[in-house]
Amino acid sequence: MDDFLAARLQMAFSLGFHIVFACIGMVMPFFMSLAHFYWLKTKNVVYRDVTKAWSKGVAIFFATGAVSGTVLSFELGLLWPRFMEHAGPIFGMPFSLEGTAFFIEAIALGFYLYGWNRINPWFHWATGVVVGISGLLSGILVVAANAWMNSPAGFDYIDGQYLNVDPIKAMFNDAWFSQALHMTVAAFVSTGFAVAGVHALMILRGRNVAFHSKAFKIAAVFGTIAACLQPISGDISAKDVAKRQPAKLAAMEAHFHTERNAPLIIGGIPDTAGKKVDYAVKIPGLLSFMATGDFNGEVKGLDSVPREDQPPIAVTHYAFQIMVGLGMAMVGLAIVYFIALWKKKKWLSSNWLLKLFVMATPMGFIALEAGWTVTEVGRQPWIIHGIMRTADAVTPMPGIAYSFYLFTAVYISLAVIVSLLLYRQITMVGKLYDSSTEVPKN
Template sequence: MFMDDFIAARAQMALSLGFHIIFACVGMVMPFLMAFAHWKYLKTGNEIYKGLTKAWSKGVAILFATGAVSGTMLSFELGLLWPGFMKHAGPIFGMPFSLEGTAFFIEAIAIGFFLYGWDKFNKWFHWFCGFLVGLSGLASGILVVAANAWMNSPTGFDYINGEYVNIDPIKAMFNDAWFPQALHMTVAAFCATGFAVAGVHAFLMMRKKNVEFHTKAFRIAAAFAMIGAFGAPLSGDVAAKSIAERQPIKLAAMEAHFETEKGAAFVIGGIPDEDKGEINYALKIPKLLSFLATNDFNAEVKGLNDFPKDEWPPVAVVHYAFQIMIFFGVVMISIGSLYLYALFFKKEWLNKNWLLKTFFFATPFGYIALEAGWTVTEVGRQPWIIYGIMRTIDAVTPMPGIQYSFYFFTAIFISLSLIIIFLLRRQIKMVPYLYDPTDKLFNSKNKKS
């Protein structure tokens, strides 16, 4: 298969970001699940929570190592694939990357303390080390998002005669887009990771092995998933209003909204036709887009036709990605509502196979929505790598043969995926051995297994 260097460079970055974002989100959330289970153990003395903490901590370590590898690869790719971008942007938005490196090292040290600190440190200092893993992972994710947000809302410099002058790295880091993006990304991470972990333990509950252990794990993960599921519409609303103000062309592409109009309808589904400037087979909710963008049902929303066509992002890709994100978000909110109803009014449902199957099938939903949302963010900015300042094609490396680099990195990511699956499966099989041998769940069958 042949592809030109520009497409190969974009494909490589898309693959790398799509792979790394999963581990970044796990690193932002999974340590908090671990720390909560550890806190429950310290408060109750229940050995199941200790076993759960150890199980999750080993998973955190595996996924942290993988995220470190993929994140390091991304750092090299920025310089190798996009030297034109890094030449000018590096001095401006380098601060969040530098701080992210500091957060990463703190996270690595805290993980080491936590994994090897059992019965060696003060119990609350040991717990704090685990909690610190979560705080530094969360900070790391937010700092990277701040750097990406700068690409969508470049500030902290003056662009005069093709030169970047009067650089203010603090203003660049705290650009207009960083808070909406960081908030939505954090909430999405809680939702995706919570549903993924809950789904795994729901499956293991259905197998009727170590049921009490997996039930406690499922309840904790489901609680975190609910935080994300119900917080996503609120953070999404903040993000949408920010996009409407800063990047109206991206909002128009998200909705395949071609004509500027007041009282614009919110589009659900549909197939965009860029040549004719219309969307077919869509369900339209009158005036809702105007309200979501501005809090005014009759406000004007700009359409794609108000912008030069060479500045349009790939409308179909952005629109479909946005629809996928919305669809899976609504599905997870529905599952969350069902779970909360069962938790407060129908407790007998909590151990029913149909509810557990629902969570099991929802295991990947959060990450599908996350990847779709990231596609909206990145593809919706095109053709700009620095919005309104530098086009992506002007930033790519002149070095030939990028397609071979793409094939090589693809092979690395496939290999890493297989290794992760192997390690996590082995870790799940080791769960029974993480119990205290005096625990009642430790029957002879489990010992022999």
């Protein structure tokens, strides 16, 4: 394995793990705070126990997210020194602000975890809300930095020099809103469905049904509402990508030829040599409408992009199809759940609905990983779109392959440890309840 590939794989592997920890850390505090709010309003001890159980999960993911995020920040400097040399002074502001948000989150989490029965109950609840808001802001600020790589702004690039730096303009670049919106909604979708699926499984197994039913409903409502909003944010993102990064959109759709009334391609196997897509379903004009708002609008194909500037087509296309396919499956389940809430109350206690949520447990995170694959692989061969190539930014230091193997082992170990801790937290819930009466023990 050459060093360039090893550096890319290490960054991809690190980001792939961190994004899961980060998204759960961003969203779970809101679940926790809502359960806490219900406890304060109703004094139902089940909501208190749900809150405490979830707060321990928040603490676990805060710690793992902090560690994996710190590793990523070091990797940026160690693996991509030329990139950081030029980009650091330009897009450093969102990273510095993210650090501030992180400190606020850490302080608020400390108050929350150790504030039970020690501080005013509503102030205690408010610290949990602050944990969620500051975590969400941290995620948005990091996405703003990534958006800058897709839509560089806030400087003039003259004769190889980065001049007239404006960090505010760099942070609020043309891509930041669409990426931040899409990523935030995706975090709620993936976490909501994952948490709901775990609690649905516990209900099916007959374990602490009162506890898991309330937890399931909170997570399911968050996840299903977000799932229905995600196509809207996806449409905003698609139009933005079509304008700024037509090569990425072409790779996403395996759209080889520039044309009007361009069809939306569903599935299929890209044939890069023959410049076609085999076994695909094509909906005439829909890609033009999604990209331009006009069924007869022109969509640029890969034939308008020099071969050396084209992203990897197959990987980008398959990742995009996985993201959209799983996203639509979760929208379908969300619609079924809303029908159950409003019209078919009997469905809520049916095993088939719970089994559907169990099946959907990993869907959000698979779609999340696929979406980030589209974002990062679809930008290639650029690390700063249109300005600096990824190959020109990699470190000249040898032996990166060994670093990749080491970090892979570390992240796999971290994932195993986190999984075991979460499993322990879920199983410990049983100690709170009497299995026959479903009443919390004193």
